[in-house]
Structures are given as C-alpha cells and as structure tokens.
Amino acid sequence: MPDLFAPDPAESAPLADRLRPRRLEDVVGQEHLTGPEGAIGRMVAAGRLSSMILWGPPGTGKTTIARLLADAVGLRFExxxxxxxxVADLKKVFAAARDHAAAGQRTLLFVDEIHRFNRAQQDGFLPYVEDGTVTLVGATTENPSFELNAALLSRAQVLILHRLDANALNTLLDRAEEAEGRPLPLTPEAREALVASADGDGRFLLNQAETLYSVKLDAPLDPAGLSAMLHRRVAVYDKDREGHYNLISALHKSIRGSDPQAALYYLARMLTAGEEPLYVLRRLVRAAVEDVGLADPQALVQCLAAKDTYDFLGSPEGELAIVQACLYLATAPKSNATYAAQKAAWRSARETGSLMPPMNIVNAPTRLMKQLGYGKGYAYDHDTDEGFSGDNYWPEAMEPQTYYEPTDRGFEKRVAERLAYWEELRRAKRG
Structure with missing residues (x-):
C-alpha cells in the first residue's frame, strides 16, 4: 500500500505538499473548526479527541488537519x-493499533475517501472505535448522511469544512511566493482570475501556481494570457452525488421564488457542467405542475414544447428552448393549489377506503343493475339552462370535501370565480 501521508516532503515534492501547514493555527479557511471556539480547537485544548468525519470539498485541508490533530494531542498517526x-490492509492497521494501545500509545486512524468503503467494510470499524483502539478521523467529499452507515455516524462527530474563500486562497499564494522567493508572474487582475478559477480548492490553486513558476515568461501574464496558458478548471459536479441534487434543488427553488436571474444561473451551472438536458427538462415540467399549476396553464405547454424542441435540435441550439421554459416558469404567477389538492385528495382516498359512489352516478350496463337502482335519478347537466345540475356526487357516508382551492393569481383567479358561481347555483338548486 503506498504511503500517501509522508510527513516531510522533499524539495522535489509538489508545491502543495511543501506548503502543508505544520501547526493547526496555520490552516487557512477553517477557523470555524480550528479556532479556540471551534470543535477541533476545543478538543485539542482539552487534550482529547472524539472520532470525527471531516466533510468538505477537495483541497480544503482535510488530510492536513487529520495529521496535525495527531501531533497536537500526542497520538500515533496511521x-x-x-x-x-x-480488508487485509485494515486488519493489519487494527492489529498494529492494538499492539501500540497495549504499550500505552493510542492511534489516530485517518481514512481518506471513507465513503468509498462499502457498508460491510464501514461496519468493520465499529468495534475498534468503540473500544478505543483507534480514534477514527474520516475524510469525505460526499454527504455522510447518504454515504456512511448510521451506526458509524452515531459514533463520530461530523465536521463541515468550507470551500476556501478569496482571502484564504490569497494567503496560500502569499505563502507560495514566499517559498519560491519571487512573486507570481501575473498582473493583479490575472492573480484575481487565478484565485477565482480555483473554485475554493487550495490544492488546485497551488498546482496552478507551480505551473506558472515552472515556465519562463518575458512579462507578467494578464487574464487573457493566463487563460491561454492554463487549462480552464471544470466545475466539480458529480451527476449521481450531492452536487447534482444541490443544484437541481437550487434551480427549482429559484423558479418557485420567481427569481429568473438565479434560476438561469443554476440552469447554466448544470448544463455547462455536463448535466443531461432531459433530466433538467423533467424537473422543469415538475415545477410547472407543482409551483405554477393553473395559475398559468401555458407553463406546462412551454416545458413540453421545450422538450420537443430539444429532441428536434439537440445541443447547443435546443438548449435555448430550455432557457425559455426556465424563464417562463420563473416569471409566471405561482400556485401550488394543484399540488396541495392532490395531496389532500390522495390522503382522503386512503382514509375512506371503498365507499360506494351515490347510486345516481354509478354505471348501469345491465337490466338487473337498472332494476337495483343503479344510475336512477341522474341529472344530465347539459339539459339544464345553466349547463349545471348541482347534483350530489359524493358517497352517502362522506361529507363533500374541498381539496382544490385556487389562488387569486393569474388564470386561477378566473377559476375561483367559476367555482364561486357554481357553488351559488348549487345552493340555490338545493333550496
């Protein structure tokens, strides 16, 4: 098994490894955890660590913090x-940890990418965590509640690391310049562009800085020169993981909140990162019926038309139809009355079971059924002057219910007027 955690990188090591902090207080961007009032800061001050899961984006210091934690409280690091x-590697690690524990030396076991272990492997940690053989520090970029066993989570504290902000990233560049003994060959504007391109990933930023130091330049690069020299960073976006669900949730909620600008931003984030356009279209259709509904019935038509247009044109031309549908939804009047009506009706159907509809509106296909009164007394609405009979359509053992309550927004305002008119007629016909 390769040694991924060598403590003293050589001069030939990558810049990111050479600049790893040697003290917890030198870790940038995670002061909410490592500071005196943070969870890690308090544990170190007390001299006792609990098992923990460090959850955060790539390049935010998870590995560094784990090694420094072991040093800070005098634990052996593995x-x-x-x-x-x-499994064989883990058995060796646990056996060695037990031997050291017998000699009075406890072990901090750092498990990088812990979410990649399957459920059975994760269960294998439990007895060693419970009896104190190891203090487990796991690192993951994925949501622990989705990827880790509940039993393991119950024995570990989940600590969230933030993506590095501009101040933290600039601090890393300052340290790089100090280590190299010269400034980065960039104009101030290009330095800002480099920081922005890192997307909160300190390791990526330092790797880019190392690339800049490795070439000879006649003059500092401007933003255009920097872009031409360095590959554009691809947004972190795993289609089957949390980033995927975060962005689709943000898109849907921006549409619901009638913010077309934010909705367009999240739509662009997903499509430029390679999301399947038909997946986005399915969510737009859902938003059309859940959050716009009959306040603007054309919203659903727009979404289905966008789907047909995309099927016809493909990318990139068909993506414009997706943009149009997104903007239509975000700017449409909103109503969840249809959604609420469905929930209420489904709940009522489950609660009332198999109640028979009233005899006047049941089908009577045979003579016997007609003799038994099936369909007797049915009032054909089109035979009335108003085109409305006001008849009762509810089971005898059930009071009439109100599931759908239209809002006074958009087309639903007209629907509400119709319902009020029919209710008035219904009361008049019943005397």
Whole structure:
C-alpha cells in the first residue's frame, strides 16, 4: 500500500505538499473548526479527541488537519485511503493499533475517501472505535448522511469544512511566493482570475501556481494570457452525488421564488457542467405542475414544447428552448393549489377506503343493475339552462370535501370565480 501521508516532503515534492501547514493555527479557511471556539480547537485544548468525519470539498485541508490533530494531542498517526486499501490492509492497521494501545500509545486512524468503503467494510470499524483502539478521523467529499452507515455516524462527530474563500486562497499564494522567493508572474487582475478559477480548492490553486513558476515568461501574464496558458478548471459536479441534487434543488427553488436571474444561473451551472438536458427538462415540467399549476396553464405547454424542441435540435441550439421554459416558469404567477389538492385528495382516498359512489352516478350496463337502482335519478347537466345540475356526487357516508382551492393569481383567479358561481347555483338548486 503506498504511503500517501509522508510527513516531510522533499524539495522535489509538489508545491502543495511543501506548503502543508505544520501547526493547526496555520490552516487557512477553517477557523470555524480550528479556532479556540471551534470543535477541533476545543478538543485539542482539552487534550482529547472524539472520532470525527471531516466533510468538505477537495483541497480544503482535510488530510492536513487529520495529521496535525495527531501531533497536537500526542497520538500515533496511521493513514489509509479507501481507494487503495482493502480488508487485509485494515486488519493489519487494527492489529498494529492494538499492539501500540497495549504499550500505552493510542492511534489516530485517518481514512481518506471513507465513503468509498462499502457498508460491510464501514461496519468493520465499529468495534475498534468503540473500544478505543483507534480514534477514527474520516475524510469525505460526499454527504455522510447518504454515504456512511448510521451506526458509524452515531459514533463520530461530523465536521463541515468550507470551500476556501478569496482571502484564504490569497494567503496560500502569499505563502507560495514566499517559498519560491519571487512573486507570481501575473498582473493583479490575472492573480484575481487565478484565485477565482480555483473554485475554493487550495490544492488546485497551488498546482496552478507551480505551473506558472515552472515556465519562463518575458512579462507578467494578464487574464487573457493566463487563460491561454492554463487549462480552464471544470466545475466539480458529480451527476449521481450531492452536487447534482444541490443544484437541481437550487434551480427549482429559484423558479418557485420567481427569481429568473438565479434560476438561469443554476440552469447554466448544470448544463455547462455536463448535466443531461432531459433530466433538467423533467424537473422543469415538475415545477410547472407543482409551483405554477393553473395559475398559468401555458407553463406546462412551454416545458413540453421545450422538450420537443430539444429532441428536434439537440445541443447547443435546443438548449435555448430550455432557457425559455426556465424563464417562463420563473416569471409566471405561482400556485401550488394543484399540488396541495392532490395531496389532500390522495390522503382522503386512503382514509375512506371503498365507499360506494351515490347510486345516481354509478354505471348501469345491465337490466338487473337498472332494476337495483343503479344510475336512477341522474341529472344530465347539459339539459339544464345553466349547463349545471348541482347534483350530489359524493358517497352517502362522506361529507363533500374541498381539496382544490385556487389562488387569486393569474388564470386561477378566473377559476375561483367559476367555482364561486357554481357553488351559488348549487345552493340555490338545493333550496
């Protein structure tokens, strides 16, 4: 198993490794955890660590914090990666930890990419965590509530690391310049562009800085020159993981909140990162019926037309139809009355079971059924002057219910007027 956690990188090591902090207080961007009032800061001050899961984006300091934690409280450090380790490797680690525990030396076991272990492998940690053989520090970029066993989560504290902000990233560049003994060959504007391109990932930023130091330049690069030299960073976006669900949720809620600008931003985030356009269209259709509904019935038509247009044109031309549908939804009047009506009607159907409809509106296909009174007394609405009979359509054992209550927004305002008119006629016909 390769040693991924060598403590003293050589001069030939990558810049990111050479600049790893040697003290917890030198870790940037995670002061909410490592500061005196943070969870890690308090544990270190008390000299006792609980098992924990460090959850955060790539390049935010998870591995560094784990190693520094061991040093801070005098624990033996053992590091493994779930990408390279199997059951046999873990057994060796636990056996060594038990031997050291017998000699009075406890072990901090750092497990990088812990979410890559399957459920059975995760269960294997439990007895060693419970009896204190190891203090587990797991690192993951994925939502622990989705990827880790409940039993393991109940024995560990989940600590969230933030993506590095501009101040933290600039601090890393300052340290890089100090280590190299010269400034980055960038104009101030290009330096800002480099920081923005890192997307909160300190390791990526330092790797880019190292690339800049490795070439000879006649003059500092401007933003255009920087873009031409360095590859554009691809947004972190796994289609089957949390980033996917975060962005689709943000898109839907921006539409619901009638913010077309934010909705368009999240739509662009997803499509430029490679999301399947038909997946986005399915969510737009859902928003049309859930959040716009009969306040603007054309919203659903627009979404289905966008789907047909995209099927016809493909990318990139067909994506314009998706944009149009997104903007239509975000700017349409909103109503969840249809959604609420469905929930209420479904609940009522489950509660009332198999109640028979009233005899006047049941089908009477045979002579016997007619003799039994099936369909007797049915009033054909079109035979009335108003085109409305006001008849009762509810089971005898059930009071009439109100599931759908239209709003006074958009087309639903007209629907509400119709319902009020029919209710008035119904009361008049019943005397």
């Amino acid at each position: 590091g493994v990666s779930a990408v390279f380790s199997g």
